[in-house]
Amino acid sequence: MAVVTFLSDYGLDDDFVGVCHGVIARIAPAVRVIDVTHGIARHDVRAGALVLRRALAFMPAGVHLAVVDPEVGAQRRAVALRCAGDEARVLVGPDNGLLWLAAQRCGGVVEAIDVGRSPLRLEPVSASFHGRDVFAPVAAHLAAGSASLAEAGDPLDPAELVQLALPRARATDAGLITHVLHADRYGNVVLDAGHEDLAGSGLRLGRAVTVNGRRALYATTFADVPRDGLLLYEDGYRVLSLAVNRGSAMAALGLDRDDEVLIAPAA
Amino acid sequence: MAVVTFLSDYGLDDDFVGVCHGVIARIAPAVRVIDVTHGIARHDVRAGALVLRRALAFMPAGVHLAVVDPEVGAQRRAVALRCAGDEARVLVGPDNGLLWLAAQRCGGVVEAIDVGRSPLRLEPVSASFHGRDVFAPVAAHLAAGSASLAEAGDPLDPAELVQLALPRARATDAGLITHVLHADRYGNVVLDAGHEDLAGSGLRLGRAVTVNGRRALYATTFADVPRDGLLLYEDGYRVLSLAVNRGSAMAALGLDRDDEVLIAPAA
């Protein structure tokens, strides 16, 4: 079964996602499309990149189409990238960092193609809807096998791809300084650290910690804390996260993206 | 065609639903997934149970996956249940009442399996995302036929399943006392009664009634009342409901879940 997975910031209120599905079905009737999500905040390339990275391993190998594209119609490149670690996976989207984290996660890029002038495009190409006119048709042809990656455009040096920098957690005498990478719709906060970063810090599962000075439990599940209780835990993707049982940690702690979060032993 | 239907409170803003689709597609590429809805209010087990019950008959027989799971990671059981009235239907989800109404609707449970330690799980199992790691893989294997229900876990006495109690409408001298079971996004109110409960009450279709003292029409369609008019009607699922034409009955009547609603003949 050939598969296209599809992530975007198009939302589902308009027909943008549906039209891309239509375009893919016309080109590649036998290809299945799996929607990763279309709920990425508008133009939030980093959120899209983080979600694509974490979702990738749970998706069948295939063409991974992603469109969060604030510079559509401007000079940014459009690319298709074959993963070095799993050559059955090809990432398709704008070259603005959106695909970068997923590409790193699957071993880097073994073959990069600039598809901005792809012969596979839907003519006439609009200035503002490259999801429909460039990315979806390229993804459909690649998934169906009606074009090879080399036939999808012009070769590109993978070293020229736009990269995406993330903050990095660091250990200090005061504790582990982490950063807010992302929040889901429940207000659960994804940090840039894992259990392993807490090793040597004296913190232990089941014990109290402080999070920016506020008492929390370093726990495994929501059920370990009372309603409205704050917990530090490893989320479903093995990343350290903050949550409030049946509430929003983002709101409770007054956090914004990239804010520092100090995790330290409770006094 | 093997089918998994999928209901949850995950919403579509994040990748949770998409990732479960990916997990199912990897295990069971030929199985089709039909989304019932992912718009159940967060952690609202009863709303999920009511929606699953009413939607079931319209779904192809198959594996009916449902995840509204406020106690994920705690002691609640994870189960797979074969329906007594249609053995081609298997319900998969947390044992917190979510599956109970659907199971009753399809004749009770003929075989119950505890899948909390299922060999079909995705390892390592996270503490907070059992939809992905436990329920979706179990559903996928059962739908694909790559495991039997007995192979999915440990046998369980159906009498031990968590039940879900609902309020019950009752006839009184003052009229029929019903309760608010649920509201849809339009503010239409679903009551715990049907047309048949109004038999003998003197109420007749096309006549005025009072609803908590407020005048309404006992009607068949929205078009029977003017804009902003209140109507009592049998909804698309044959359940007595309240609506305001192009408005919200929930708001107009100031109702909350489980509130009593007295339906009586108009003076």
Place this chain on the structure above:
Amino acid sequence: MAVVTFLSDYGLDDDFVGVCHGVIARIAPAVRVIDVTHGIARHDVRAGALVLRRALAFMPAGVHLAVVDPEVGAQRRAVALRCAGDEARVLVGPDNGLLWLAAQRCGGVVEAIDVGRSPLRLEPVSASFHGRDVFAPVAAHLAAGSASLAEAGDPLDPAELVQLALPRARATDAGLITHVLHADRYGNVVLDAGHEDLAGSGLRLGRAVTVNGRRALYATTFADVPRDGLLLYEDGYRVLSLAVNRGSAMAALGLDRDDEVLIAPAA
């Protein structure tokens, strides 16, 4: 591959869309359903008609099911319409104007059938959920080929179909007077004109124009204007549109549907 495309105002918070998918899958297991969108504003027949018209060409030929149906249960007809310009396309929905623009776009109607009493309906037919009980089953049988269009109901003279009137842009000495047809969720405003209507007006791509007296750039892409800049452009569907880069043109200009928008050369 037989296809049903599906557009509605049901939203995804409830099970209405999912139940229609279930009904189609039970009748026509091999038919694929592509969701165009279910985010049409509640009861907004015109918005549904405009979105259906523009999306149609990007969808595989098949049965195009559309349900925005404020008069469900009243006297409005339910219809299935074969397109004159592409007889592989059949439109199914209420006869309230929703299908009109799409029918015109695909060359008019060569065969019209009243499906209100179709033998293909799901019995018993509810008063309020014809999407499930009338339209989805008719669409499923037509797509699967288990009934012909003639077998779906009673013949109807296409001249009797409910039409949908739109405002029309007109050239004046002061400039081009257009109207607000629609806005997407970003607040981008769709007008009732195209590039060709600006020919002879002295307006040129890349030049400043005024939009209701406010300065804007007549541009090809969002990237041509600074953040918060107003632009007039041809949208992804080749229709003149207004946008604010990373903002809402609808809000910035204080517009409502059908409002006049005067486009003139900048002084």
